[in-house]
Amino acid sequence: MTRERLYLYDTTLRDGQQTQGVDFSAADKVKIARALDALGIDYIEGGWPGANPTDSDFFRQAPKLKRATFTAFGMTKRSGRSAANDDVLAEVVNAGTGAVCLVGKTHDYHVEMALGISLDENLANIRESVAHLVAQGREAIFDAEHFFDGWKANPDYALACLDAAMEGGARWVVLCDTNGGTLPADVGAITAAVTAHIPGTHVGIHTHNDTENAVANTLAAVDAGARQIQGTLNGLGERCGNANLCSIIPTLMLKSPYRERFDIGVSEDGLKELRRASHLLDEVLNRQPDRHAPYVGAAAFAHKAGLHASAIIKDPSTYEHVDPDMVGNQRVIPMSNQAGRSNLLRRLGDAGIEVDRDDPRLGHLLAAVKEREDQGFAYDSAEASFNLLARRMLGCLPVFFEIDRYRVSIERRYNALGERVTASEAVVAVHVDGERMISASESIDPVTHQDQGPVNALALALQKDLGRYQEYIDDLRLVDFKVRIIGAGTEAVTRVLLDSSDDTGEVWSTVGVSANIVDASFQALEDAIVTKLIRMKAPAVRMAVHG
Numbered sequence: 270m271t272r273e274r275l276y277l278y279d280t281t282l283r284d285g286q287q288t289q290g291v292d293f294s295a296a297d298k299v300k301i302a303r304a305l306d307a308l309g310i311d312y313i314e315g316g317w318p319g320a321n322p323t324d325s326d327f328f329r330q331a332p333k334l335k336r337a338t339f340t341a342f343g344m345t346k347r348s349g350r351s352a353a354n355d356d357v358l359a360e361v362v363n364a365g366t367g368a369v370c371l372v373g374k375t376h377d378y379h380v381e382m383a384l385g386i387s388l389d390e391n392l393a394n395i396r397e398s399v400a401h402l403v404a405q406g407r408e409a410i411f412d413a414e415h416f417f418d419g420w421k422a423n424p425d426y427a428l429a430c431l432d433a434a435m436e437g438g439a440r441w442v443v444l445c446d447t448n449g450g451t452l453p454a455d456v457g458a459i460t461a462a463v464t465a466h467i468p469g470t471h472v473g474i475h476t477h478n479d480t481e482n483a484v485a486n487t488l489a490a491v492d493a494g495a496r497q498i499q500g501t502l503n504g505l506g507e508r509c510g511n512a513n514l515c516s517i518i519p520t521l522m523l524k525s526p527y528r529e530r531f532d533i534g535v536s537e538d539g540l541k542e543l544r545r546a547s548h549l550l551d552e553v554l555n556r557q558p559d560r561h562a563p564y565v566g567a568a569a570f571a572h573k574a575g576l577h578a579s580a581i582i583k584d585p586s587t588y589e590h591v592d593p594d595m596v597g598n599q600r601v602i603p604m605s606n607q608a609g610r611s612n613l614l615r616r617l618g619d620a621g622i623e624v625d626r627d628d629p630r631l632g633h634l635l636a637a638v639k640e641r642e643d644q645g646f647a648y649d650s651a652e653a654s655f656n657l658l659a660r661r662m663l664g665c666l667p668v669f670f671e672i673d674r675y676r677v678s679i680e681r682r683y684n685a686l687g688e689r690v691t692a693s694e695a696v697v698a699v700h701v702d703g704e705r706m707i708s709a710s711e712s713i714d715p716v717t718h719q720d721q722g723p724v725n726a727l728a729l730a731l732q733k734d735l736g737r738y739q740e741y742i743d744d745l746r747l748v749d750f751k752v753r754i755i756g757a758g759t760e761a762v763t764r765v766l767l768d769s770s771d772d773t774g775e776v777w778s779t780v781g782v783s784a785n786i787v788d789a790s791f792q793a794l795e796d797a798i799v800t801k802l803i804r805m806k807a808p809a810v811r812m813a814v815h816g
Contacts, residue, residue, distance in 0.1 A: 319360030399437030449479025
């Protein structure tokens with residue numbers, strides 16, 4: 270059976286930028302556009318040329334895409350002028366993109382109340398704007414704003430707006446659930462009515478996630494005949510976001526009936542890059558990836574209970590709806606106080622630690638994990654620290670350096686401008702292969718001149734000079750820091766969770782627990798550096814004594 274083609278249209282760089290707190294630079298947009306192109310997206314919407322300096326700069330330095338059609342976004346011409354003489358529309362056309370998407374009103378209420386023009390005048394604006402694009406040799410896409418609400422209020426007029434765009438020569442008319450309030454049954458029924466009038470090969474869907482139904486609404490529209498899908502990486506977008514392409518793409522490729530019926534531009538190898546693309550966006554935004562995101566999250570294929578782990582080892586499909594490797598993810602069986610021997614063996618195997626199932630040391634390790642979690646450690650969230658504990662208990666932990674002592678001081682003072690400031694300083698003494706080295710560091714940001722705190726000072730000092738190991742950790746950086754108080758009163762302790770990364774883009778988590786927040790942080794920092802050295806296969810001074 271010949272499969273139908275579905276086209277993917279990404280609007281991360283425009284609609285995603287409407288997210289509160291998101292502000293892409295032109296360089297950020299170039300990086301994301303290249304990742305989307307490599308993934309196999311058909312259309313990449315870059316933004317609105319002329320709307321702001323960043324978008325204008327981005328279109329001037331537009332990346333060369335290998336397969337995706339670079340698309341500019343704008344609005345239909347304004348009343349009282351021709352399409353050729355509308356300066357706002359001209360900015361969009363002059364961007365020189367192969368495709369242009371123009372938004373226009375399709376809800377009669379918005380036409381008369383927001384635009385303040387007649388319904389017929391709006392139809393003429395749509396028709397003439399699209400025809401102008403086509404005359405310029407551009408692929409024209411009409412974004413039907415508030416389409417579903419417009420249909421419910423006046424279906425004849427909403428459909429007339431689509432007809433006007435098609436009469437102008439539009440390649441696509443895209444049905445927009447602009448406020449995200451339409452539910453899947455209505456999306457399906459309305460899209461089916463549209464595709465009975467306009468061929469589905471010219472109909473797209475653009476949904477927002479205000480009822481947590483954006484992905485479901487998208488699939489309902491595809492079921493009803495729409496053949497272009499608009500969305501964003503990680504569902505980024507204003508208010509509650511847009512349809513999440515990181516969920517839609519694997520669903521279309523791996524789930525029945527979509528995998529049998531449709532073909533998209535993403536290859537099997539491209540699908541394996543989905544998680545990397547998702548995390549790239551989070552890295553650009555300087556935020557932590559959602560661990561529980563479907564398909565691409567770190568916990569998407571995590572199995573905690575011992576009974577589940579036993580079943581997973583025998584048959585992974587028991588608790589996994591797809592193979593995690595197909596989306597560039599991996600199976601994780603975290604260690605926790607619920608862990609069983611099957612969990613333990615699986616986790617050790619994933620860490621490259623070979624041990625016999627009947628090895629008596631496994632019982633000691635399992636007991637140690639449970640005891641330490643009772644003390645406040647969280648190996649469910651800090652797999653790197655678990656790996657180090659396991660290596661130590663099993664006698665295969667490399668020793669690279671030993672901490673002699675450390676000291677942290679915090680000073681509050683007035684600077685030369687008479688401003689009250691704080692400054693943190695840390696000193697760390699380390700033994701490396703018989704050589705004692707002392708490093709000191711302040712935590713003053715060189716750009717803002719603000720104190721970054723005692724933990725930052727410790728990290729800088731510890732990473733400043735590790736002798737022959739320095740070259741292995743030069744690209745190590747801390748990307749997240751979480752603190753939690755465990756217990757209450759005099760029995761309370763502080764748990765610190767650190768996420769670290771390097772130039773590979775991989776992230777690993779470590780944990781420290783102490784009544785003193787600085788000491789807990791130092792434990793997690795030391796584990797992070799040791800993990801990095803193990804990952805880099807640095808030569809050890811010796812192996813730790815068993816236990």
